[in-house]
Structure formats: structure tokens, C-alpha cells
Amino acid sequence: MVLLHTFMALDCAAFESMMVAEDPLLTLVSKANGKAIPLAAGFVGQAAAREATGLVVDTIRQKKLADRALLLAGPPGTGKTALALGISQELGSKDI
Numbered sequence: 727m728v729l730l731h732t733f734m735a736l737d738c739a740a741f742e743s744m745m746v747a748e749d750p751l752l753t754l755v756s757k758a759n760g761k762a763i764p765l766a767a768g769f770v771g772q773a774a775a776r777e778a779t780g781l782v783v784d785t786i787r788q789k790k791l792a793d794r795a796l797l798l799a800g801p802p803g804t805g806k807t808a809l810a811l812g813i814s815q816e817l818g819s820k821d822i
């Protein structure tokens with residue numbers, strides 16, 4: 727099993743202006759360049775974590791991450807569950 731650690735440092739500046747999403751995360755990164763969109767679907771900051779998550783989604787789509795586990799590690803309330811929901815929505819039920 728391979729564990730990918732995404733360390734999510736609390737981005738205080740982003741949290742000061744945070745808008746909590748009513749719906750789960752819909753957009754992880756820009757489809758054009760793989761960079762995190764500063765504010766997307768109510769998700770703010772955590773650019774490195776979102777970009778890493780986007781790479782994971784691409785790797786899963788390429789069928790290179792089968793039978794592996796992804797570990798999201800970070801302080802409470804920093805968006806681990808939101809990113810997991812985003813991955814789920816990006817991939818849809820066929821790829822999970």
C-alpha cells in the first residue's frame with residue numbers, strides 16, 4: 727500500500743475570508759493548467775493540497791493508482807473531508 731501524505735497547513739489569511747460551501751467541493755483545480763483556483767465552489771486557499779489532489783485524480787483516471795490508499799493528513803477542520811468529497815465528485819461512481 728502506498729500512502730500519499732497531503733499536509734494541509736492552516737492558511738489563516740484564507741480562513742479570515744472563508745465562505746463555507748453549502749455544497750461539497752465541485753472544482754479542485756483549473757482544467758487548463760492544474761493550478762488551484764483561488765476561490766472555487768466556496769473552497770478557499772489550500773492551493774498546494776488542491777493541486778496535489780488534482781494530480782491524484784489524474785493518476786486515478788490513468789488507472790495508475792488502483793488498489794492504493796490516499797491519506798489526507800492535517801489539523802481538524804482544514805478541508806480533508808471536503809477534498810475527499812471533491813475527489814469523489816470529480817471521478818464519479820465508475821472510477822471509485
Ligand SMILES: Nc1ncnc2c1ncn2[C@@H]1O[C@H](COP(=O)(O)OP(=O)(O)OP(=O)(O)O)[C@@H](O)[C@H]1O
Nearest residue numbers: 745746747768769770772802803804805806807808
Ligand atoms: N479551505 C477551505 N475553504 C472553504 N471551506 C473550508 C475549507 N477547509 C474547510 N472548509 C470547511 O470547513 C468545514 C470543515 O472541513 P472538513 O470537514 O473538510 O475538515 P476536516 O479536515 O475533514 O476536519 P476533521 O479532521 O475535523 O474531520 C467544512 O464545512 C468545509 O467545507
